[in-house]
Amino acid sequence: MNDFPDPHVPTPDFQASLENQIARAFRAELQFDPPRDARRHTLGVVMGLVAGSVVILTIGLVLGASTGYASAEVLHARANHDSAVVPEPGLTILRTIPVRTTFNVVTCAAASLAEPPISAKQEPVVVTLETTARSADAFGAVLGVRENAEGKVLVNDAGRRQLKLLDSTLAASTIVLDSVPGTSASYGRRASPLIPFVGDSSLLADWNARTMVVVDGRGRVSRALALPRPTDMIALTNSPAFTDTQGRLVFRSLRLPGNESATHMVYGDSMAILRADLEFRRVDTVGRVARPLMKVTAEKRSDGKQTTVYAPDPLQTNDDWAALANGSIAIVRGHDYHLDLVSPDGHTIAAPKISLTWKRLTDDDKQRLADSVRAAQNDLLAIGYPRAEFWLTTGMSCEPPAGLNANGGRSGRGGGAGAPAADEGGNCTAVALNSSLGTGGPATRTPIAPLADLFRAGPVFDYEAPIQVGATMPDRDGNLWILPRTSTLSKTGELVYDVVDGKGELVERVRLPLGRALAGFGKGGVVYLVAGDRATGYHLERGRLPQPRQRK
């Protein structure tokens, strides 16, 4: 039926369907057509506005001649207590009739319903933390603090490879794990972070056995755990690790090359956050954090060993992350300073951006930063360090904080500031060596030639990156403490943390005492700080945040 001898004649079906389609399109156009008298309507509106303006101006001109309550005549009469002279403005009655009052009530009520409470829009409270106790013992380096249910504190002294249990006053201490090898209470041959585990218990790496040792709240070894993937032990101990509410270990993966050639290994600009289920022996990926690299170069030395030059780009924005006490994983996105919250069931919520005073970088600033990175990197290579890893510290006090050494030997997270030099604006910027490597370095290392080329991972942003790696730490009350790279609230170089709740909203800012760095948390607003220097040792201090109702 549809075969037609002339191919250039439309079929009846096509003709009919197209006619219906055109009719529908015609009606749709008609529906959304502008009104025919739009111009006339617009003209009417304009004329109405003009007429209204004329009327209002006329009323104001005629009746406004009497300035009523504020007129000079009335003021003079009022000064002379001459009540008889006080005129009564013509429209005074409008102030007294209930219509205006009612109108105000209605509009104000609507406005108050539409707007959030004023207090919610204000900048968060800045709390200055004060310490109430200080440990009698000095530590070599505090690499983790755990407060148990009795109020006693387990301190991981990684510098001396000891695990100490302090009483609730921090005055008395007991060594529960020691550096002496071969005993049942040996710490181990390498420093290991104290990873929070289920309840009061913690995990320590046993490098000899390639297992994780579980220590209870008093520091006693209770059992050993084998990781689902033994190779994850390095990743678990090289970066902050946590345990979620279901007993799964959450940690950051190692860098894995994405593309290799004869001379270069190319790495991605992000790293995975992994979650290891010890029960079902499986590892899955929770998310990724941005960690741009400039370059990774593998070189074979004359002794046959291979050296890898691993160069993160300190001028790029990084993400940081932590597992919160409620089981969510909070990823701080450095590009716009907001949190992505990954709930235990896998749902991700993007929280609103956190208030921050962004610091704009001029072209000169960018060049200066790039030059300083290049110089610092080559200095490090010259003293034989293959891992030329740096971070930038900017906008801080130009003098090293009291109690810290000039090389920034903070042992807590968020530290690592070098000895900076002031710029024209009075702010300080420095390129500091990664604290995990120490400073200087053994003189016996073979110098490495400067890199021929340093690649930027990307163009330097127009605004300074808000955070650096290791800037976050979760407390035990469900909040995340974030140390911004710069803070206008720091008076003399104190660290000022942004405290964000489990919804990703900024609840308060906490200013630490000068020269202190965060070491850990207890429940109920208890904060442990570390103060001191490498020469005399570090002391643990405890402070407590005031309850919300008492904060000012």
Place this chain on the structure above:
Amino acid sequence: MHERISEEQFRQIYRDTIGALYGFASRRCGGQRELAEDVTQEAWLRAVREWRRNGVPDSPLGWLTTVARNLILNHLRRREGVSLDSVSPAEVLNAVEQNSVSESAEIASIVSQALLRLPQREARLLEAFHYDRCKMSQLAEAYGISERAVEGRLRRARERLRRELEITLKAARGFA
């Protein structure tokens, strides 16, 4: 201000012009029904939008055929080269001579692409002759010249078209 057109008037114009418009498109598409229907449909939908706002042009069919021609040319520009496996250069040139260009989709495509490179005046004349099958007398009346003059213009336009076709075919077969 132009008068707004009613739906019934629209339908009437549609019924009056659909045959001619479809034939116009179909011949330039070499009888490819699907393509011709798409072109016709698109031309009319554009007409709905345009005519509702700015009124019906003096020659609705002329407006529609202009839009349809542009749509076909755009289609030919976007599509990849026509496969010449099923048609030889001699067949294309012969179709031009025999005035049977619109009988084959491949030939119509090749000729349309060659027409794109001709001056617009000559291309229109050839289109009217080869696709629309206009007679000499009709062309003479439309152009306001004698039939002999039309023949001369057609001959010159055809010669130019032949040269363009030879270039096209050589390029397509890798001879250029």
